[in-house]
Amino acid sequence: MAGNTLETVTDLELRHLAAMAAVAEEGSFGRAAVRLGYTQSTVSQQIAALERSVGGPVFDRPGGPRPVRITPLGAVVLEHGRELLAKAAALAEAVDRFKAGDGRIDIGTLQSVSTVILPLLVRRLRDEHPGSDIRLSEEEPEAPQIGDLDLLFYDGPLNGDVEHVKLLDDPYLLVAARGTFDEHSVPLGWLDGAPLVAWPSTCDQPRMEEAFTRAGVNPKIVFRTSGNETLLSMVRAGMGSAVLPWLAIHAAGVESDERLRVHELRPAVPARAVCLHWRAGRTHSPLAARAIEIAVDVASDLVKGRQR
Amino acid sequence: MAGNTLETVTDLELRHLAAMAAVAEEGSFGRAAVRLGYTQSTVSQQIAALERSVGGPVFDRPGGPRPVRITPLGAVVLEHGRELLAKAAALAEAVDRFKAGDGRIDIGTLQSVSTVILPLLVRRLRDEHPGSDIRLSEEEPEAPQIGDLDLLFYDGPLNGDVEHVKLLDDPYLLVAARGTFDEHSVPLGWLDGAPLVAWPSTCDQPRMEEAFTRAGVNPKIVFRTSGNETLLSMVRAGMGSAVLPWLAIHAAGVESDERLRVHELRPAVPARAVCLHWRAGRTHSPLAARAIEIAVDVASDLVKGRQR
DNA sequence: AAGGGCCATCGTGAAAAGCGATGGTTTCCG
DNA sequence: CGGAAACCATCGCTTTTCACGATGGCCCTT
Numbered sequence: 001m002a003g004n005t006l007e008t009v010t011d012l013e014l015r016h017l018a019a020m021a022a023v024a025e026e027g028s029f030g031r032a033a034v035r036l037g038y039t040q041s042t043v044s045q046q047i048a049a050l051e052r053s054v055g056g057p058v059f060d061r062p063g064g065p066r067p068v069r070i071t072p073l074g075a076v077v078l079e080h081g082r083e084l085l086a087k088a089a090a091l092a093e094a095v096d097r098f099k100a101g102d103g104r105i106d107i108g109t110l111q112s113v114s115t116v117i118l119p120l121l122v123r124r125l126r127d128e129h130p131g132s133d134i135r136l137s138e139e140e141p142e143a144p145q146i147g148d149l150d151l152l153f154y155d156g157p158l159n160g161d162v163e164h165v166k167l168l169d170d171p172y173l174l175v176a177a178r179g180t181f182d183e184h185s186v187p188l189g190w191l192d193g194a195p196l197v198a199w200p201s202t203c204d205q206p207r208m209e210e211a212f213t214r215a216g217v218n219p220k221i222v223f224r225t226s227g228n229e230t231l232l233s234m235v236r237a238g239m240g241s242a243v244l245p246w247l248a249i250h251a252a253g254v255e256s257d258e259r260l261r262v263h264e265l266r267p268a269v270p271a272r273a274v275c276l277h278w279r280a281g282r283t284h285s286p287l288a289a290r291a292i293e294i295a296v297d298v299a300s301d302l303v304k305g306r307q308r
Numbered sequence: 309m310a311g312n313t314l315e316t317v318t319d320l321e322l323r324h325l326a327a328m329a330a331v332a333e334e335g336s337f338g339r340a341a342v343r344l345g346y347t348q349s350t351v352s353q354q355i356a357a358l359e360r361s362v363g364g365p366v367f368d369r370p371g372g373p374r375p376v377r378i379t380p381l382g383a384v385v386l387e388h389g390r391e392l393l394a395k396a397a398a399l400a401e402a403v404d405r406f407k408a409g410d411g412r413i414d415i416g417t418l419q420s421v422s423t424v425i426l427p428l429l430v431r432r433l434r435d436e437h438p439g440s441d442i443r444l445s446e447e448e449p450e451a452p453q454i455g456d457l458d459l460l461f462y463d464g465p466l467n468g469d470v471e472h473v474k475l476l477d478d479p480y481l482l483v484a485a486r487g488t489f490d491e492h493s494v495p496l497g498w499l500d501g502a503p504l505v506a507w508p509s510t511c512d513q514p515r516m517e518e519a520f521t522r523a524g525v526n527p528k529i530v531f532r533t534s535g536n537e538t539l540l541s542m543v544r545a546g547m548g549s550a551v552l553p554w555l556a557i558h559a560a561g562v563e564s565d566e567r568l569r570v571h572e573l574r575p576a577v578p579a580r581a582v583c584l585h586w587r588a589g590r591t592h593s594p595l596a597a598r599a600i601e602i603a604v605d606v607a608s609d610l611v612k613g614r615q616r
Numbered sequence: 617a618a619g620g621g622c623c624a625t626c627g628t629g630a631a632a633a634g635c636g637a638t639g640g641t642t643t644c645c646g
Numbered sequence: 647c648g649g650a651a652a653c654c655a656t657c658g659c660t661t662t663t664c665a666c667g668a669t670g671g672c673c674c675t676t
Contacts, residue, residue, distance in 0.1 A: 009396040010323040015633095018318050029654060042634050044654060049632090054403050060591050064642030065652045072458075072593035076406045080399035087395055088317040091388035095362050098384045150380075283368050285380035337623060350665050352623060357663090372673035373621050 014088055016050035017081035019043050020058060024078055027067030050077070097131075101286045104133040108152040110141050110203060111226055113274065116251045117167065118153060120298045125291055132287055141202035141226075150288045151295075152277045155204040155245075161280035165292060167299035168247075169271040172208060174263040175232065175254055176241040186263040188217050195240030197223045197231050204272035208243065211269045228252050235260060245272055246306060274299070322396055324358035325389035327351050328366060332386055335375030358385070405439070409594045412441040416460040418449050418511060419534055421582065423559045425475065426461060428606045433599055440595055449510035449534075458596045459603075460585045463512040463553075469588035473600060475607035476555075477579040480516060482571040483540065483562055484549040494571045496525050503548030505531040505539050512580035516551065519577050536560050543568060553580055554614060582607070 022032035023043065033043040051057050058074030070078060097103070105125075109118055118136070125134060139145065144154055146162055155170070174186055181190070191212070196219040199205045212219060222240050225231055228248055235242050236259045243265070254260050276295050278284070284292070330340035331351065341351040359365050366382030378386060405411070413433075417426055430442060447453065452462055454470055463478070482494055489498070499520070504527040507513045520527060530548050533539055536556055543550050544567045551573070562568050584603050586592070592600070 009393060009400055010321075010326050012322055012396055012399065013318075014320055014322065015318040028652090030652085039635055040654075041636075041656080044656085045633080048655085055407065057591050060589055061654060062589050062642080063640090063653070064644090066643075068654085069590075071591040072411065072596070073403070073406055073591070076402050076411070077399065080395065080402055084392065084395045084399060085317060087388065087392045088320055091320065091385065091392060092317055094384050094388055095381070098381055099363065103380065103384070281368050281370050282377070283365050283379040283381070288380070336621095338621085347666055348623075349625080349667075352625085353664080356624085369623060370673080371622070371671090372675085374674080376623085 011053050012084075013049070013053075014085065016046050016053070017077075017085055019046040020050055020074070020078060020081060021085060023047060023059065023068065024070055024074075029068065099286060101129050101290060102131040103285055103287050104135065105151070105285065105287045105291060106135045106137065106149045107291070108137050108139045108144070108147075108149040110139050110144060110154060112199060112228070112248060113155050113203060114153040114247075115228075116247050116302065117274070117295060117298050121291060121295050124294050124298070125287070128290065129287060141200070146277060146279050150278060150282075150285065151291060153274070154277055155272045155274050156207065158277055162277050163280045164275040164277040165296060167274045167276055167295055168303050170245040170247050170274050171271040172243050172245055172265065172269040173249055174241055174243055174265055175235055175249060176261055176263060177235055177238050178259055178261045180241060181261070181263055184263055185266045187266050188212070188215055188269075191219045191241070191243075191265075192217045194219050195222045196220065197225070197234045197240045197242050199231070199244075200224050200226055202226075204245075208269055208272065215267075232257075232260065243269065247274065247302070250302075250306070319361045320392075321357070321361075322393065324354050324361070325385075325393055327354040328358055328382070328386060328389060329393060331355060331367065331376065332378055332382075337376065407594055409437045409598055410439040411593055411595050412443065413459070413593065413595045413599060414443045414445065414457045415599070416445050416447045416452070416455075416457040418447050418452060418462060420507060420536070420556060421463050421511060422461040422555075423536075424555050424610065425582070425603060425606050429599060429603050432602050432606070433595070436598065436602075437595060449508070454585060454587050458586060458590075458593065459599060461582070462585055463580045463582050464515065466585055470585045471588045472583040472585040473604060475582045475584055475603055476611050478553040478555050478582050479579040480551050480553055480573065480577040481557055482549055482551055482573055483543055483557060483568055484571060485543055485546050486567055486569045488549065489569070489571055492571055493574045495574050496520070496523055496577075499527045499549070499551075499573075500525045502527050503530045504528065505533070505542045505548045505550050507539070507552075508532050508534055510534075512553075516577055516580065523575075540565075540568065551577065555582070555610070558610075558614070 019032060019036060019038075022035050023029055026032045026035060029043045029047070030040045033040045036043065038046075047059065054073065054077055056073045057071055058077055059068045060071055061068050107118070122134060122136070125132070137149070139152070144152065144158060146152055146158065146160060152158075158164075174181075174191075198209075198221050201209070201224075220240075223234055229252070231242055231244075232252055232254065234240065236257075249255070249262060254262055276292060278288070327340060327344060327346075330343050331337055334340045334343060337351045337355070338348045341348045344351065346354075355367065362381065362385055364381045365379055366385055367376045368379055369376050415426070426444070430444070433440070433442060445457070447460065452460065452466060454460055454466065454468060460466070466472075482489075482499075506517075506529050509517070509532075528548075531542055537560070539550055539552075540560055540562065542548065557563070557570060562570055584600060586596070
């Protein structure tokens with residue numbers, strides 16, 4: 001048997017295999033060349049190169065107008081070559097699908113951070129990319145990690161190499177049982193020593209409470225829970241008031257609750273910043289990039305709705 | 309998303325995918341280069357070319373000593389790329405196995421042509437290449453066709469584009485019931501009008517009988533069958549003699565049969581030529597090439613054994 | 617603030633791809 | 647039995663690509 005054996009896998013060229021497949025199907029170098037957009041001599045050289053790679057002829061050339069015939073070696077090469085080309089086509093298609101925006105995205109969130117934005121985001125993302133695989137995971141509030149998440153909703157600073165975009169400033173408002181305060185705007189000092197129900201000390205909560213302390217106002221936290229409904233039930237029951245971000249209040253429909261009333265605080269407690277984080281330097285998938293755009297858009301709409 | 313999309317499957321290069329896999333595993337362009345036997349700058353350009361092909365970055369380069377990380381697009385490409393490389397490796401292995409001699413071979417024969425050579429050939433071929441797929445098929449005697457056979461045993465000329473090698477001259481001998489003729493050497497003329505049992509008029513049989521006619525000798529064919537055992541039973545039963553090629557006589561063990569005797573004919577009937585045929589211009593698989601060698605060798609041994 | 621690890625880029629020489637033209641071979645058809 | 651036609655191999659030639667070594671910028675560490 002003439003020729004050297006295949007040394008490395010990478011000596012093969014997909015171009016040559018494609019040429020071979022075309023020749024095998026057309027039965028002629030010339031027609032294969034036309035199909036491939038090459039010259040006959042080019043195809044001839046491509047096959048010659050392939051034969052050099054595999055170390056033997058892959059076609060018998062009978063000469064004259066008779067079609068070329070594949071050799072036994074050629075049959076072996078062609079059989080595998082077709083699979084190879086199919087795999088390559090699959091790769092190309094996967095890349096195209098990816099770039100069209102389909103694919104997988106992992107979004108992390110924390111309870112209480114994005115009960116409003118995230119559903120809206122998911123709704124729009126699913127509408128735009130029905131074939132996509134959108135995965136949500138709830139992080140531990142004590143130690144939120146980017147991990148392998150593409151995106152993470154969080155309202156505070158994160159350690160690690162993280163970049164973020166601020167979606168909105170979410171101002172803290174006072175929720176009290178109707179009748180507790182007459183004025184719409186309540187001086188901060190009135191809460192000194194007042195009973196409050198509150199979220200656990202995670203996320204932005206410590207920072208917010210610290211703002212009270214710095215103002216010399218020390219409410220009495222009589223109950224902590226991360227369950228918003230429970231919290232508001234406590235407020236309704238007169239156990240105390242609650243200082244909550246607008247998003248949470250809005251999501252719970254407090255404005256339309258006859259037994260509750262929303263007050264502004266004077267001066268206002270610095271709003272929490274609801275942000276969307278991702279690992280620094282990470283190239284986003286089109287889906288992730290689009291998700292960020294949508295999130296910003298949704299947040300912007302929410303702010304507008306709040307101001308009305 | 310930056311960059312054009314993949315235009316053709318063949319724009320991909322296995323070399324680039326291999327480089328990508330190495331980089332992904334090593335976490336560094338430089339170490340991947342060492343592994344692949346390239347320069348760092350070469351790997352850098354290979355990845356750049358790959359990124360041009362797929363239309364976007366496949367690695368994030370954080371800079372400094374931190375390892376490069378694959379992008380979502382890169383993950384898509386790598387996943388398929390590994391499969392592609394595996395297929396390519398499978399192709400290379402298949403080619404190697406082929407060239408080592410394994411593979412498939414289709415051998416055709418006709419009853420009565422190669423009852424001795426073929427079993428010996430198959431035995432030796434199987435011993436040399438246990439992994440091979442040796443297929444035998446019996447052809448119709450009336451119209452033996454090469455078809456897609458790699459090799460065909462036949463003792464006459466074939467129409468079509470066929471090449472062949474002569475394995476041996478198989479001389480015709482007379483088999484008679486012991487006592488029919490006293491001499492070892494029997495004059496041809498004695499068979500004029502004598503009862504003969506014979507093979508059907510296929511393969512070389514017509515040519516052989518024509519030789520009788522040309523010599524002015526016209527035996528009386530009293531029975532025709534292609535079954536050698538039946539034929540010899542008829543001879544033993546005294547129904548007539550038989551003119552058979554040596555190979556058939558030898559295969560049936562006539563020499564050691566007390567009730568039969570083998571005679572030479574004087575002058576000898578021109579021997580039949582047992583040949584091995586294949587489609588003209590066909591490039592043989594290593595297995596087929598070896599099969600031809602073995603067949604020639606086996607035939608040569610048989611001739612030597614016959615002369616002893 | 618300096619140093620080291622890491623990748624991108626540039627310029628260069630060698631190799632290869634692709635093209636057009638030419639030549640040899642085989643078959644078909646008067 | 648020639649001549650035309652179909653077909654593939656080969657030869658220069660140009661353009662592109664490949665791989666290299668050297669250089670420079672970036673980022674982290676010390």
